[in-house]
Amino acid sequence: MIKNIQTKIILIFFTLGIIVIGALSFFHISMLEKNDKLLTNVVQDEQVLSLLEEQITQTKVITAIAIGIFAIITLLVGYFVSRSVVKPINLLIQSAEKIAEGEEIEIAETGDKKTQVDELVNAFKLMTTELKQNLNEMGKQKKQIETILLHMTDGIIAFDMEGSIIHINPAAVELLNLSKQDKHFNQIFQKLHADINLEKIVYLENWTSSEQRLNIGEKYVNLLFAPFQDENNKPAGVIVVIQDITEHVKLDNMRKEFVADVSHELKTPITSIMGYADTLLESDYDKEMQAKFLGVISSEARRMAKLVTDLLTLSRYDNKKIVKEETEFDLGDLTKKCIERLKFEIEKKEHHVECFVTANVPPVQADKYGIERVILNIISNAIKYTKEKGIIKVYVGFVYNDAYIKVIDNGIGIPQDDLTRIFERFYRVDKARTREMGGTGLGLSIAKEILAQNHGSIDIKSEAGKGTEVVIRIPAKK
Secondary structure (H helix, E strand, O other), rough: OOHHHHHHHHHHHHHHHHHHHHHHHHHHHHHHHHHHHHHHHHHHHHHHHHHHHHHHHHHHHHHHHHHHHHHHHHHHHHHHHHHHHHHHHHHHHHHHHHHHHOOOOOOOEOEEEEOOHHHHHHHHHHHHHHHHHHHHHHHHHHHHHHHHHHHHHOEEEEOOOOOEEEOOOOOHHHHOOOOOOOOEEEHHHOOOOOOOOOOHHOOOOOOOOEEEEEEEEOOOEEEEEEEEOOOOOEEEEEEEEEEEEEHHHHHHHHHHHHHHHHHHHHHHHHHHHHHHHHHHHHHOOOOOHHHHHHHHHHHHHHHHHHHHHHHHHHHHHHHOOOOOOOOEHHHHHHHHHHOOOOOHHHOOOOOOEEEEOOOOOOOOEEHHHHHHHHHHHHHHHHHHHOOOOOOEEEEEEEEEEEEEEEEEEHHHHHHHHHHOOOOOOOOOOOOOHHHHHOOOOOOOHHHHHHHHHHEEEEEEEEEEEOOOEEEEEEOOOO
């Protein structure tokens, strides 16, 4: 394209020069010929006429020479234009095309000095290299951001000022249960029954709430709206951050339920103690009645003391303030001793309890006091919730580097719906019956905490009316 322009410029320059020289020469020759005719009619001197003809001939020769010289000058000008302007521009274009295609360019040198065009090409190359580096860095940062957004557990959605989605990550799609048809701000949040307005968030950020909580099915999500601006500090859209707060809501509800349960559990014995104490103070009863009332007061006081003790124990485990005294002991012997300690309760309900210890059970290294408490809790639960003359079997064994205790009874069992919640604090399958038997609803919670502190585990399988199976695992000493 540059070469065509060069050729056109030279042709136009040459043509205009020829036309000007030719026109002036033609005008001059015409005037001479005209004068020659006039003089021929007026002057009959052959010498004068010969001089005029000679001037016409000289003019034609001078014109031809001028045209020739002008042609040579035109060619020289074209050559210098080509060398000084067109060629460097062509070189720049070729270099740009090579760089655009990813090829390397070489800078030509004239002697020991670079030409200005070469320096321009070099500067162009450096500029292009820096541009490439910047683009590569931007591409790298973009990929990093995309990777982060892709693997974030929080959802991210970016909307433009029209409410169309600019970017959305998989977590947002999952948390809000979005489909491919959900592509607009109003469409998404109207579907979720959320009273949210894009314009208010963008233009009235200081006067509107930028955070909202939604309940979507069984999930609770927190939405944080943050307007963003373009390079001219003008509103460009809104970014929505979606956080799954289901666990936080559940924990908060559990905390509220826990406080309510503690208040209720403490209120009941306190009310009984106050009632019987006031009755004794207000009236005179015989010793038998006084002994009965004092027995109730003593029982309720012990129950309250046990509840407070269990709460303090759980608190210590939660805050890791329990000092474990790890010792090496035989799990089979400890289990037999626990069964012996519960002999009175077993005989009272006429249960048939058997304990089987398999051979070669290695000793365990753990908090003996804590493990003993767990075993007593599990076996006492089996005794409590198994009807009279029931069967309870206890197995102590070793499998996969773990020593285990398995307690199987044919008691009342636990419904499937309650199995997932039996380790919650104060949770009872039958609250009235559990309270009647003297339970606090904290035994299994404490057992699970103790085993967790000793790197153990507890699993429960049960079926209502058919009994329960509890398996405790404790790592054996290597």
